[in-house]
Amino acid sequence: MPTSRVRLATAAGHELLAALGALRAEVGLPEPTGTAGFSAEALAQAEGAARDRLRPVPGRRARRRDRTDLPLVTIDPVGSRDLDQAVHVEPRAHGWRVHYAIADLPAFVRPGSALDEETRARGLTAYGPDGRVPLHPRVLSEGAASLLPGEDRPAVLWSIDLDVDGGLTEALVEPVLVRSRARLSYDEAQAALDAGTADDLLLALRRVGMLRQEQERARGGVSLDVPEQEVVVGDDGAWHLRFRAPLPVEGWNAQISLLTGTAAADLMLDAGVGVLRTLPPADGRDVARLRRTAAALGVPWPARAPYGEALRAVDAAQPAHLAFLHAATSLFRGAAYAAFGGDDGAAAPTGDDARHAAIAAPYAHVTAPLRRLVDRYGTEACLAACAGARPPDWVRAALPGLPALMTAAGRRASAYDRGVLDLVEAAVLAPQVGRTFRGVVVDVDDDGRRGQAVLPAPAVRAPVVADGDGDALDLGATLDLVLAEADLRARRVRLTAAGTPAQAGRLRSPGS
Structure with a gap:
């Protein structure tokens, strides 16, 4: 990366x-x-x-x-x-x-x-x-x-x-x-x-x-x-x-x-x-949700294979696979x-x-x-x-x-x-408020309006919200993201989705 x-x-x-x-x-x-x-x-x-x-x-x-x-x-x-x-x-x-x-x-x-x-x-x-x-x-x-x-x-x-x-x-x-x-x-x-x-x-x-x-x-x-x-x-x-x-x-x-x-x-x-x-076994509902996420993102997961096989085959350099890896962390709680x-x-x-x-x-x-x-x-x-x-x-x-x-x-x-x-x-991004970055959506809330995105450069994972007039966020989508806030004292960074996703229409929420 x-x-x-x-x-x-x-x-x-x-x-x-x-x-x-x-x-x-x-x-x-x-x-x-x-x-x-x-x-x-x-x-x-x-x-x-x-x-x-x-x-x-x-x-x-x-x-x-x-x-x-x-x-x-x-x-x-x-x-x-x-x-x-x-x-x-x-x-x-x-x-x-x-x-x-x-x-x-x-x-x-x-x-x-x-x-x-x-x-x-x-x-x-x-x-x-x-x-x-x-x-x-x-x-x-x-x-x-x-x-x-x-x-x-x-x-x-x-x-x-x-x-x-x-x-x-x-x-x-x-x-x-x-x-x-x-x-x-x-x-x-x-x-x-x-x-x-x-x-x-x-x-x-x-x-x-x-x-x-x-x-x-x-x-x-x-x-x-x-x-x-x-x-x-x-x-x-x-x-x-x-x-x-x-x-x-x-x-x-x-x-x-x-x-x-x-x-x-x-x-x-x-x-x-x-x-x-x-560490307790993964909850069956979390595994089922992750399997739906894999299907929506196009991540290969054979029908009878355990989740470990799917995880071992991913390539974190691919946006969809990176989103899948982040979603998989829910299995290890x-x-x-x-x-x-x-x-x-x-x-x-x-x-x-x-x-x-x-x-x-x-x-x-x-x-x-x-x-x-x-x-x-x-x-x-x-x-x-x-x-x-x-x-x-x-x-x-x-x-x-x-x-x-x-x-x-x-x-x-x-x-x-x-x-x-x-x-x-926040310190790295503070001078760049208002700038547009390219990033990948790696987590989405149930309502599809809030989530988490990863910017490869600078290497940041931060909250993202859908633009008020824009589409809901899609897990695994590559988006233009506007840096709306970078507050050092509050330890807070906030991104806003801008424009149309480059890879949209896959999934609104891992739980959908």
Whole structure:
């Protein structure tokens, strides 16, 4: 998708930074600068933990092994320093072995400490164009706990065996010491694969990633690859918006994380203690509505095929397909956490209540503990299961309250993410009020008069209303859209449909 690079005048830049600060105050986030809102006591505890990173974890029975021999690498967005995962993949006699090292946060955060309480209050790292609000102090998240290259780090190591088709055969996890060999960006990894210069590790990652994607398809899972709207700040300080489609290597790398999450869920369910990430099956009415939308937009969907097949065949560069992808997000609602085996005696979920519908299997969050609170507890439950022991008391005590903590953190992060995009959209478009843009209608209300439209350049998704004298909006139509309003303080952009749709008469509403 196109990228629009827009310089903001100094005054506009100051106003935007002030508005970002107001947004953080509104949703309950501290400022990303300086100490990032951590108390002096929590910072002192983090600094002490960074100096004594190999101290034993309370209640953990397994001993830490030295696995600095493994040639692990990290693969992340450009410039990332909060590195949760390092990977190595190699062929075996009858399949594959995946080694996946995850930052070991319980080695740094003592239960009941001020640092523990402050991370529990945050729940998630929040990302903004003027800096991140970290879950942990930077001395840990970008330093002593991060799997930076050339540095010995405490980690938990997943060793996962797959058969020749990529099916999971065995998994175990243990505390270790590791040393990453290199920090790769997604762009660097993809460029090496495309140029034929990739090493054996990247070639193996690609093969296993593709096999796992086939496994996902076979079990009925689906990854929804809607182009992401991003705020990017260039080296020269210019802010811009872009729609970014994931690179293939991102999908293959994500499959390693999903594989680990499914292995973790199986371990916790077998042990009867842990916390799952769940998603209910798509509502039949939503699926039927999406099928009608596909027919109206001309998106292929064979009569007996599941919705995943239709989604895998779409091309987001086509306006009708982009509208279909946005409509499909209605199928993925109701994600939650299910904790069990804690001090409240909650039983393990079963059936659909234990599954993540998009993954089509039980699944757990365990691979991003630097940025997500719940992973610390899920990982410890898995370590205990592999050691044949009960999880530590501090894990069982925390489990009952984790779903509520993570739900609150997720809502706060979502409100912040959407607010940031609204602000930057308004700032980018404010000097252009009255201008006509070409855009695609990707959502329509039941009355056909209001909806959402995507502008490819600048990369904006904003509300659109039908002109008072014009036709109703048509889902998937390419239209001339007049920028009627761009209000930075109100975080609001409004477009008005102008003229006759270039592709009209398809559909007035997904529910029609």
